Structures are given as structure tokens and as C-alpha cells.
Amino acid sequence: MIALLRRDLALAVRAGGGFGLGLAFFLIVVVLVPFGVGPEAELLTRIAPGILWVAALLAALLSLDRIFALDFEDGSLPLLATSPLPLEGVALVKGIAHWVTTGLPLTLAAPVLGFLLNLAPSAYLWLLLSLALGTPALSMIGTFGAALTVGLRRGGLLMSLLVLPLYIPTLIFGAEAVRRGADGLDPSTSLLMLAGITLGSFALLPFAASLALRVNLR
Amino acid sequence: MSIWEYANPKKFIATTTPLVPWVMGLAIACLVVGLVWGFFFTPDDFRQGSTVKIIYLHVPSALMAINAWFMMLITSLIWLVRRHHVSALAARAAAPIGIVMTLIALITGAIWGQPMWGTWWAWDPRLTSFLILFLFYLGYIALWEAIEDPDTAADLTSVLCIVGSVFAVLSRYAVNFWNQGLHQGTSVPVATGERTVSDVFFVPLVICMVGFGVLFLGLVLIRTQTEIRARRMKALEARMRS
Amino acid sequence: MELKVSDLSVARGGVPVLSGVSFDVAEGQALVLRGANGIGKTTLLRTLAGLQPALSGNVDFPEDTGAYASHTDGIKTQLTVTENLAFWADVHGADLPDRVFKTFDLEDLRTRLAGTLSAGQKRRVGLARLGVIGRKVLFLDEPTVSLDAFSVKMFASWLRDEHLAQGGIAVIATHIDLGLDLPELELAPFRAAADAGGGSDEAFL
Numbered sequence: 001m002i003a004l005l006r007r008d009l010a011l012a013v014r015a016g017g018g019f020g021l022g023l024a025f026f027l028i029v030v031v032l033v034p035f036g037v038g039p040e041a042e043l044l045t046r047i048a049p050g051i052l053w054v055a056a057l058l059a060a061l062l063s064l065d066r067i068f069a070l071d072f073e074d075g076s077l078p079l080l081a082t083s084p085l086p087l088e089g090v091a092l093v094k095g096i097a098h099w100v101t102t103g104l105p106l107t108l109a110a111p112v113l114g115f116l117l118n119l120a121p122s123a124y125l126w127l128l129l130s131l132a133l134g135t136p137a138l139s140m141i142g143t144f145g146a147a148l149t150v151g152l153r154r155g156g157l158l159m160s161l162l163v164l165p166l167y168i169p170t171l172i173f174g175a176e177a178v179r180r181g182a183d184g185l186d187p188s189t190s191l192l193m194l195a196g197i198t199l200g201s202f203a204l205l206p207f208a209a210s211l212a213l214r215v216n217l218r
Numbered sequence: 219m220s221i222w223e224y225a226n227p228k229k230f231i232a233t234t235t236p237l238v239p240w241v242m243g244l245a246i247a248c249l250v251v252g253l254v255w256g257f258f259f260t261p262d263d264f265r266q267g268s269t270v271k272i273i274y275l276h277v278p279s280a281l282m283a284i285n286a287w288f289m290m291l292i293t294s295l296i297w298l299v300r301r302h303h304v305s306a307l308a309a310r311a312a313a314p315i316g317i318v319m320t321l322i323a324l325i326t327g328a329i330w331g332q333p334m335w336g337t338w339w340a341w342d343p344r345l346t347s348f349l350i351l352f353l354f355y356l357g358y359i360a361l362w363e364a365i366e367d368p369d370t371a372a373d374l375t376s377v378l379c380i381v382g383s384v385f386a387v388l389s390r391y392a393v394n395f396w397n398q399g400l401h402q403g404t405s406v407p408v409a410t411g412e413r414t415v416s417d418v419f420f421v422p423l424v425i426c427m428v429g430f431g432v433l434f435l436g437l438v439l440i441r442t443q444t445e446i447r448a449r450r451m452k453a454l455e456a457r458m459r460s
Numbered sequence: 461m462e463l464k465v466s467d468l469s470v471a472r473g474g475v476p477v478l479s480g481v482s483f484d485v486a487e488g489q490a491l492v493l494r495g496a497n498g499i500g501k502t503t504l505l506r507t508l509a510g511l512q513p514a515l516s517g518n519v520d521f522p523e524d525t526g527a528y529a530s531h532t533d534g535i536k537t538q539l540t541v542t543e544n545l546a547f548w549a550d551v552h553g554a555d556l557p558d559r560v561f562k563t564f565d566l567e568d569l570r571t572r573l574a575g576t577l578s579a580g581q582k583r584r585v586g587l588a589r590l591g592v593i594g595r596k597v598l599f600l601d602e603p604t605v606s607l608d609a610f611s612v613k614m615f616a617s618w619l620r621d622e623h624l625a626q627g628g629i630a631v632i633a634t635h636i637d638l639g640l641d642l643p644e645l646e647l648a649p650f651r652a653a654a655d656a657g658g659g660s661d662e663a664f665l
Contacts, residue, residue, distance in 0.1 A: 003547055003550035003551050004547075004551065007536070007539070007543075007547045010538075010539065010543070011536060011538055011539070014538040014539075015538055071534075073532075074532055074533070074534055074535060074536065074537075075530060075531075075532025075533055075534045076534035076536070077534075078506075078511055078528060078530070078534075079527075079528065079529075079534040079548075079589075080534075080551070081511060082509050082510060082511065082526060082527060082528045083548075083551045083552060083593075084524055084551070084552060084553065085551055141385075144381065148361065148374050148377070148378060149361075149364075151365075151370075152364055152365065154364070155364075158360055158361065158364050161356060161357045161360050162357040162360070162361060162378065164353070165350060165353040165354050165357055165382070165385070165389075166381070166382070166385045168350055168385070168389045168392065168393075169385060169388040169389050169391075169392040172389075172392040172393065172395070172396045173392060173395075176395070176396060189395075190395075193392070193395075197388070205381070208377050208380070208381050211373075211377055212373075212374055212377050215370055215373040215374055215377075216370065216374070217511055217512075218370065218511070218512045218513070226663055227663050227664050228663075303661070303663055303664070367473055367474070368474075368661070369474055369660050369661075446664065449661065449664050450664040450665070452661070452664075453474075453659070453661035453662075453664040453665055454665070456473060456474065456475045456661070457475060457654060457655075457665075
């Protein structure tokens, strides 16, 4: 499984698109928002937690369909399925690799983009923490969505439709944690819920994803 | 004799075909009695006036919107465990009915909410949960439509339904946490046995709820039969090609 | 070790295509599947490899010894030839033996990115994968597609001198002659009857 993780990370680095595109998308969405809502600093401060979370979520969504589609096209997936690796493990590793190439850079970049949106100073720590706790769930849920739609020709659009509703709880708790942090309230409930969703996703969704993969390989 | 005998498509069609007129008849009777009683023979609410009468559409449709998903969850589990095609097709048949029920609940809610709260839409937890439920239905139906092989589609939608159910419940609690809301408490609290709706409104409401439930059953039976026939055509076509 | 297939029925898209397939392949032996396009060679191989469930019958070989290869190689274009092979060796918990590069004529291509290889060269990397994963029972679907005559001979001699000589087993679907004088199995007699039972949608008929 380590070998698979290493390969996926190497591929993401070499293909270029892995790290860069998601981040660039994150930046562009965040830059577009003030054009839409106006440059008023107070308004931006108020909506910054939500915007940062929604933008991070969309950026994570962008690269989901590559999780299995590339391996499906070049035939790696059936070979992995007949290898000694359990398919559940493959799904888990894919989720982790997606987080390392997407969720982690987004988390690290978010505070910088917080400046652009005039985020309240007290919120930076919570923004970092909530994204660090929440984006792994986004990756794992997305891996499940990618596994469901791997064989489909126009799977990308459908996958967004399937995955976005599943993202709702993560988004709510994530943005809530930052908002509470910005207001000087205690965000620990939201953060605990986020951690719970992430742990639950990593514990259970690999099984659902591998079931979907097996069905799709049939 | 086991209940699973009815999971045979032919037996299912043979058994349910004579039942459908009765079920639909009962549904129509209940709805006519319940709605006419509710609309014309109950007093206006002292606070809400006659707008309260939309409750006879709103509450039953909301109830069935949730129960339809619940039924899909159970039939999906049956398909995954026992591989009865009728079960998977019943889930497929129920989804469009469920989404229409969700829409009815949302629209009647908006019509009711406008004079009461002065707004068509509010990001209230209950309203929001229904909007989320609507999205889940959309995704589920879209996945059925997107996959050509019927067994693959049945498997994948079942998995989605199970995972979706977990996240739908999670969303419900998340939304509660997120906004406390305007919506009144439940009209028919089952757990506590109390009533928040007085008797004059309650009896026609129960009749309407029964009517919607039976209507749902009838529609699911009809649509499942249609799905079975469509699947049979597919099976025959596949044999002709090979 | 032995591959034992008894009374196997396989389906494509839920419809039975082959039924009653039985054969044994002993250690060190190979079997070539023959039959017209669409008869179900790929379906049979995928079923043997465990990628799809059989309708009925048994496939018996020691667990975790099977490997499947089709015309898609699972080769990543952004990795070098060595990296690709090392990955598959790693996944199977095997070492990357140096001699595979020689056997499959990849010595000069070791550090080339797989994306820059020709179709035939890529195919050779795909076949070399079989040499590094250390699996004994191979299910090969058209292994020689896009190989030139020289490479076909190279693959054939690997199959005979290394894989089979070390007690391996292979079931191969191919349209060309490998020049190895292998036993053949014609699939036409096993074609499932139009009204054959067992399909997943049987209940609807």
C-alpha cells in the first residue's frame, strides 16, 4: 500500500496538474468573490469563513474524477484488483493520496487567502485547524463518489451531483468552526464533529468504495 | 410459503395487478374524504386563518417524502443481501415519487410560509433538510439513469442509498446545529404521543396521511410493474442479440 | 499445483455466453483458448482471474497465485520503465529481478518515461510486469497485440523457458501462433444456448 501511495504522489508531482490546479482554482474563486459582492471590508470579514470553506470544497471536488479514472483507462485498476492489495486498502490509499495532493495544500494556502478576504485575526488558527480536520473527509467522500462513477463516460458531472450533498455536514461544521472562531466563541463542538466525520469516513467509506469498484470492474 | 416468493417478477406482477385498482381506489377515497373534510368542514385557525388548511397537503407529503427514502433504503439492503431484482426495481420506482413528494412539501411549505412568516423561503433547519433530501433524491435518480447495465446500476445505487442515508441523517443534525429556525414543531409527534394539533384538524389530517401513504403504495406498485416489464424487454433483447 | 476448471458458466452483461467449460492445466503447462470474436474469451479469462463472478461451476487454483493481463497494461506514462516495473513488484511483495530487462529487451529503455515508448515497447513493459510479480497462474488476454515478430518470439521463449519451466501455468487467448506447440481449447462447443439458464436476469424471462 505504501508503494501505491508513493506512486500516486509521484504521478501527481510529475503530471503537474496535481498540486497546482486545485490551488489555482482555490485562489481564483476567492479572488472572484469580492468582485461579486463588493469590496466592503466588513462584509468580506463576515462571509470570509464560508467563502474559504466553499472554495476549498470546490477545489477538492475538481480533481476527484482523476482518482480512479486514470487507473481505469490504462488498465491499472483490474491489475490492482487481482493483486495482493485489498481493494479497500487501494481505496483508502487513493483517498489519502488525494488529500496529500489537494487537501493539504489547500489547508496551507487558506490562511494566505484569508488576508484577501479580510478574515478576522482570531479566526486564522481555527481556519487552519478546521481545514486540516475536515479536508480529509472531503477526500475520502470524494474517493467514494469517484469509485461509484469510475466506469461512466460522463462521470465527472454526475459525480459532483452525488458528492456535493454528501459534503454538506462537513461544510456546515467546518465553516461554523471558523465563524465561531472569528466571533471569539468556542469552536470546539464543530471541530470535534469535523474530526468525527473524518474518522468515520476513513473507517467506513473504503468498504463502500471497494464494493463500488468491484461492481464497476465486473 | 415464504414472503420472498413475491420477489419473483412474474409472481409480483400477477399478485399485484388485481390489487392496484383497490389500492388506488382506497387512496382516492381517503384523499377525497380527508381533503374535502379538511378544506371545507374544519374551522379556520384563530391565528393562521384559512391558510392553515394547506396542512392537509403539506404534512402528509413531507411524511411520505421521508418514508419513501426509508423504503428505498430497506429495498436497497434487501437487494444487496438477497439479490431480488424486484426489490432493486421497487427502490428505483419509489425514487421519482419520493422526489415529487419532497417537491410538494417544499412548495406547499413555501405557500404556507409566505403569509405566516412573510417569506417564501427561509434557511430554517426543517426547510433546509428537505432541500438536502431533494438533492439526495436527484443524485440517486441521476445515478440510476446514467448506468446502462441494470445490475450494476442496482448495486451502485444501493450503495449510494446506504451511504447517502448516513449522510442525510448527519446533515439533519448539522443543519439543526447551524440554524435554530422558524418552523413550528412537529404536527404529529409520534414518540411523545402528545398532540400539537387539535382534534378538529387532527382526524382529517390522519385520513389524508393514510391517503398519501396508500397513494404512494399504489404508485410504487404500478411503477415497479413498469420497471419489471422494461427490464424484461431488456433481458429479451439481450438474448436476441447474442 | 494445478488449475482446475469444472463445469464453468460465464456471463457477459448478465447473459450467459459460455457454459459447461471444463479443463485442467497441470504445472508447467499452458492452454491456448481459441474461438471467433465475441465468443467470450475475455469474459472467460476475467472470470478465471476473479474479476467477475461465475454463473456456476468452479475455478480452482492456489489462492494468491493468479495474475491477469489484458491489452491495457497498467503502465503509467509519467513514470520510467524501471519505476513502473518496480511499482508492480512492490505491490506483489516481490523484488525487481535485473534479468527481466534483458529478457524483454528493455535494457536501453530503463530510464525512459513510459509515455515516450512506442506501442510495441509499451506492450513489452506490460509483459515484463508478468515477469516481476512472481505469480504462477497467468491469465493472458491477447498478450501479443502490437508486438513485432521478434518480440513475439521473445515473449514465447520467456513463457516456455522461464515461466512454464519453473512450474508456472498460463491460459492464453490469442489469435496468432506463438510457435510453442501448446495445447488448444476451441470454445465454440461451449457456446451457451440462446435459452441457457443462469443469467442474472433469468427471473424476467
